[in-house]
Amino acid sequence: xxxxxxxxxxxxxxxxxxxxxxxxxxxxxxxxxxxxxxxxxxxxxxxxxxxxxxxxxxxxxxxxxxxxxxxxxxxxxxxxxxxxxxxxxxxxxxxxxxxxxxxxx
Numbered sequence: 001x002x003x004x005x006x007x008x009x010x011x012x013x014x015x016x017x018x019x020x021x022x023x024x025x026x027x028x029x030x031x032x033x034x035x036x037x038x039x040x041x042x043x044x045x046x047x048x049x050x051x052x053x054x055x056x057x058x059x060x061x062x063x064x065x066x067x068x069x070x071x072x073x074x075x076x077x078x079x080x081x082x083x084x085x086x087x088x089x090x091x092x093x094x095x096x097x098x099x100x101x102x103x104x105x
Contacts, residue, residue, distance in 0.1 A: 004075075005039050011073050012037055012045060019066060022058055026101050028066070032093030035084065044077040045070055050089045059083070 016029040016037075028034060028049070036048040047066060051059055063081040070079045091104060099105045 005041075005043070008039055008043060008073070008075055009037060012039075012047075012070055012076070015069050015073060016047075016066070019062075019069060021052065021062070024052070024102065026094070026098045028062070030095045030098040030101075031089075032095065032098070033089060040077075042077050043075055044079075046080045046082065048082050048084055050084055052089055054085055 013029060016034055017027045019028050020026065021028055021031055021033070024031065031052070033051065034047065034049050036046075038046040038048075047070065049063065049066065051062065056062070063083055067079045067081045070076060070081075091099070094102070094104070096105065
């Protein structure tokens with residue numbers, strides 16, 4: 001990965017770490033809801049993410065929030081957010097920090 005894409009990737013991850021699941025006081029990044037962040041040479045971004053459940057009340061708004069916040073990062077081209085439930089999210093996908101924050105450790 002070239003230096004520009006790496007620094008853009010770092011900025012994207014930092015921004016994702018500022019977006020919180022409204023029902024759980026932990027960022028979507030620390031929760032493990034972000035499965036992949038892809039950046040092409042034109043700096044177009046594709047984010048593959050999931051939700052804690054298919055019936056999540058923010059199924060419509062959370063992906064849109066992610067898209068809007070990532071689009072605001074200087075240097076980002078287009079942004080596509082794709083929701084997947086494969087594999088389904090589970091507590092083991094959370095970071096150690098998130099597990100500690102939620103009392104799972």
